[in-house]
Amino acid sequence: MKPSSTFPSSSTMWPAQREQEWLAGASCHTRLMADGTYLEGAQGNKPDGVLTDFPTARPPNRKFLDFLWINFGVPWIEQRADFEQSMMAIPHADQYAGVLSREGTSVIHPPHVPSLIGAQDIKYLDATGLSRHRSIGDLMRYAVVNMGLDTLARFGDFQPTTSQSASGMGSEDGTRYSDEQLYALGLDIYSLRPPPNPNPADASARRGEQVFKREGCPGCHTPPLYTSNKLTPATGFKIPDDLRKTENILNISVGTDPVLAMQTRRGTGFYKVPSLRGVWFRNGFGHSGSADKLEEWLDPARLKEDYVAKGYHRSPGPILGHEFGLKLSPEDKQALIVFLKTL
Ligand code: HEC
Numbered sequence: 001m002k003p004s005s006t007f008p009s010s011s012t013m014w015p016a017q018r019e020q021e022w023l024a025g026a027s028c029h030t031r032l033m034a035d036g037t038y039l040e041g042a043q044g045n046k047p048d049g050v051l052t053d054f055p056t057a058r059p060p061n062r063k064f065l066d067f068l069w070i071n072f073g074v075p076w077i078e079q080r081a082d083f084e085q086s087m088m089a090i091p092h093a094d095q096y097a098g099v100l101s102r103e104g105t106s107v108i109h110p111p112h113v114p115s116l117i118g119a120q121d122i123k124y125l126d127a128t129g130l131s132r133h134r135s136i137g138d139l140m141r142y143a144v145v146n147m148g149l150d151t152l153a154r155f156g157d158f159q160p161t162t163s164q165s166a167s168g169m170g171s172e173d174g175t176r177y178s179d180e181q182l183y184a185l186g187l188d189i190y191s192l193r194p195p196p197n198p199n200p201a202d203a204s205a206r207r208g209e210q211v212f213k214r215e216g217c218p219g220c221h222t223p224p225l226y227t228s229n230k231l232t233p234a235t236g237f238k239i240p241d242d243l244r245k246t247e248n249i250l251n252i253s254v255g256t257d258p259v260l261a262m263q264t265r266r267g268t269g270f271y272k273v274p275s276l277r278g279v280w281f282r283n284g285f286g287h288s289g290s291a292d293k294l295e296e297w298l299d300p301a302r303l304k305e306d307y308v309a310k311g312y313h314r315s316p317g318p319i320l321g322h323e324f325g326l327k328l329s330p331e332d333k334q335a336l337i338v339f340l341k342t343l
Contacts, residue, residue: 041116041192045097071103075158096312098284104265112289120190123229127287129272140182199341208339211332226276234261237269255321280341290319300326
């Protein structure tokens, strides 16, 4: 797979003929770049209809309500009517590309779409570290499970769908990808490379690197991967002792919004430390994509009660937590951002 393709044109429209291909996964991980090229494997930026049109553009018919339950239902909501009612009360969201309400997360608290470029070095998959990634076998399992098979999983007594076949894209009734296909997919993902970085490692970037070190960022965003590949507990999560033996856990919570980690099917109680490689071609920072750009992620104004996020949001409110680098001088902050964009 080429790192950056120049097909199909410089148009900013998403051509219909690739729609099927995108639905099978490439939709979420193909990025339309500013110059009109497509970057394969990156964080996708095609707007997500479920998020942006919901609920006004879709009548709440039975099929749609079933879809919501299968994708977002959780074992602790016992009355399905309560769940459906709460869904209908959700405020409309503005269009925001780069986050996706994928199955097992939340309509209100969707995660940002990760870039798969460099995924071979990442030890935990999903923002919540739901799956370990020790080998290509784990990646293959992740791929097959996350194409709808997980909707047949049991969460205690709760099963999102009891139908005969998995719900979701890529799985025709009674079928799944073959092991050969999954192995090829894994190799393809491992072969993804970033495009040449247009941002020079100049004097300003070198100054920014000093700020990065001085502020203690490498403790978690450790070079050369710019992640320590560790998990951090979400606010309010007490780490079980046995997990400390098997997982790579940092004892510090960075205090970001805990909902995805604590109240969804993909919740583990943790957020992983993300890699900062490739932040120059991404948007929607933090697991929920609430900070549109790095400038916003490092802006202390985002902590205010009445703050309106420029990234994904449904109502005004602070972008909580991760207060590292918020107290820098304007010059240091600028240099830090210049540095981050060279990674
Ligand atoms: C104690 C560990 C820790 C330290 C120190 C730390 N970070 Fe982070 N960082 C995290 C975690 C965990 C997240 C993900 C939080 C979330 O999404 O809820 C994160 C997220 C980020 C993101 C968003 C990345 C993305 O893909 O959305 C950026 C940018 C970032 N950190 C930059 C920095 C910078 C710059 C510093 C130093 C000023 C720093 N971090 C210090 C743990 C840390």
